[in-house]
Amino acid sequence: MKQKAKDENVLAQNRQARHDYFIKDTYEAGIALTGTEIKSVRARHVTLRDGYVQIINGSAFLENVHIDEYKEGNRYNHDPLRSRRLLLHKKEIAKLAEVKAQKGMTIVPLKIYLKHGFAKVLIGVAQGKKEYDKRETIKKRDQDRELRRKYRI
Template sequence: MVNVEGRVLAQNRKAHHDYFIEQTVESGIVLQGTEIKSIRKGKVNIQDAFARIENGEAYLYNMHISQYEQGNRYNHEPLRTRKLLMHQKEIRRLGADADKPGYALIPLKVYLKNGFAKVLVGLGRGKKMFDKRETLKKQSAEREIAKAFRARQKM
């Protein structure tokens, strides 16, 4: 697991509900024009986004970065395909794993690190419906235990 240091601007909370995240990689992202200004304002959405490896390069699809209000004619296209910046070794490893059936590359977080926009990409294995139900049961049981523990400490 990669430790995220910096200001988290967008999170894909649904990813942990729909996938078992097996490994994560921090990657840079190629931006153009006013995209970084919109990202710094937090106008980014990665709910429906996914990544693919094509021709030895990683690309991010369906990441929505809203247009910058003061951008006038230099504004960017909100849903364009963006290139991810990773080492070739990481790309080959993720590409080999993502080609297996049931696996996908999912962006988990978008954050700023030392002034640069970074994306935390996870290799996820899809959950079946019974896996999702089991996860919900575990979470609710943990919540009940924590609630009972807090109530007991107050006494």
């Protein structure tokens, strides 16, 4: 029952990321949002699909994540694709900058959820999969599904 309550707090997930990347490590970060953005996030109007994290001058920014304009926001609405600052410790940002400098590594948002009333984003340090890796993952998943189906009573 506790797991179900935890899943209700997930506002958006990037399922495509687990298909396209090997996730090596994850970090939890806060997001600096405006008033209309947080209302739109709580209404689950978020798309993480093409998002990524960029490190600029010792700060981490969430790029290319689409948060719809809040319907009742009128002239105070936000730009849907603006850069949003991630709230991380300096040591974590330094680690992420080191990883980002390596060839083939990227940082992607995996999900946005609420924790104690605050919006948090789970970001993953990821390495891109090749086409044959993706096929191998699909093959393994299908085999596991067949085994579960076969031994289910």
